Amino acid sequence: MRLLFILLIIFLYNLCSFAEIKLIKFDYQKIIGVQVFNLSKEYYKNLDYYFKTLKSKGVNAVFIRVFQNKGDRYHYGIKSICESGVYFKTDQACTVYDILPEFIEYGKKYNIKIFAWMGTRKLTFFIDKYGVSETFKLNKVSKRVGYGADVFRKEVYNDLKNLFLDLAKYEIDGVLLQDDFILRIDESSSVFTLNNFNTDYDVYLDGELNVNEIPDLFFSWKTEALSDLLNDIKWDMKKINPKLKFAVNIYYETLIDKKKGERWYGQSIENYNKKGFSYFANMLYSEQVKKEMNFNNKEYLSFLDNTLKKWTNLLDNAHRFIAKIQIRRFDNKQPIDKKFFNNVCNLVKKYDVSYILVPFENLDDLEYICN
Structure with a gap:
């Protein structure tokens, strides 16, 4: 009888421990x-x-x-x-x-x-x-x-x-x-x-x-x-x-x-x-x-909207989704059109996801921060 009681205590302890582990909520900082x-x-x-x-x-x-x-x-x-x-x-x-x-x-x-x-x-x-x-x-x-x-x-x-x-x-x-x-x-x-x-x-x-x-x-x-x-x-x-x-x-x-x-x-x-x-x-x-x-620009924005909607619903925390958004062309480093980019930013802010400016060449590129 005593052995059964000890086993019950061990089982309840492990069950509680498992429950505590499952209740942990990870904090993911929103990355800018x-x-x-x-x-x-x-x-x-x-x-x-x-x-x-x-x-x-x-x-x-x-x-x-x-x-x-x-x-x-x-x-x-x-x-x-x-x-x-x-x-x-x-x-x-x-x-x-x-x-x-x-x-x-x-x-x-x-x-x-x-x-x-x-x-x-x-x-x-x-x-x-x-x-x-x-x-x-x-x-x-x-x-x-x-x-x-x-x-x-x-x-x-x-x-x-x-x-x-x-x-x-x-x-x-x-x-x-x-x-x-x-x-x-x-x-x-x-x-x-x-x-x-x-x-x-x-x-x-x-x-x-x-x-x-x-x-x-x-x-x-x-x-x-x-x-x-x-x-x-x-x-x-x-x-x-x-x-x-x-x-x-x-x-x-x-x-x-x-x-x-x-x-x-x-x-x-x-x-x-x-x-x-x-x-x-x-x-x-x-x-x-x-x-x-x-x-074209409009079709890309629709694609981005649908993608962000899908994955922010699937992930437990939208901040874990980092949108890598392009601010310059990769071939000649020319800046992306600012008006178009502002529309990209609006979607990033709408879904409250993290984001990274890519490729970041110098401090002047901070004008692309999504304010």
């Missing part, structure tokens, strides 16, 4: 951010003015690029022996310049969150070392060159994880995953990937298959597997820096068609949400979307 592709030399040793100005305009988060690929502009226009590398200390890559300490210092001073924007599969130094992933055939006779390094290869994954663990040693507030953490429709025909798939489902796939011959099961599997790899990195980083928030770049196709998201990119908001990722940085770039979807 800028994504810094390249930091001008005029701000070198002048970051106090830079951050003070950002703060005066209502910016509360800076997403600073901390990776350097071949051909990228260097922050501050510095000279470096690193053709590719990173902007923090690590033994995994060439350190171009240790930029994070100064950003963290002024971020704290002005209460602005610092997110390290970090690349993954397309990092030049990874591709130089390991090559690119193997692919299936896109048509009956030929294959396309892989997009990035094969993260299902153990050595690649371990190097990537160690790189991110070094990043976690800094007092950053969060990480933004570059949009290269994807798997294109024809990628992942390597033995590393197919063996894992075969182990999980006891289904053998030939690496010489045509994309059209691949079952949907494989696309959903590799979407889940890719997010699992990132989730493992996330939790190991949080062991070092528990406060870290993670934002994942999401392609606009993923927002409007779940099947396309899985097939084209190996990407699913549902998967990342299930695994506890904090923010979804949605690439709603107006000029790109208009070009690819053959939209």
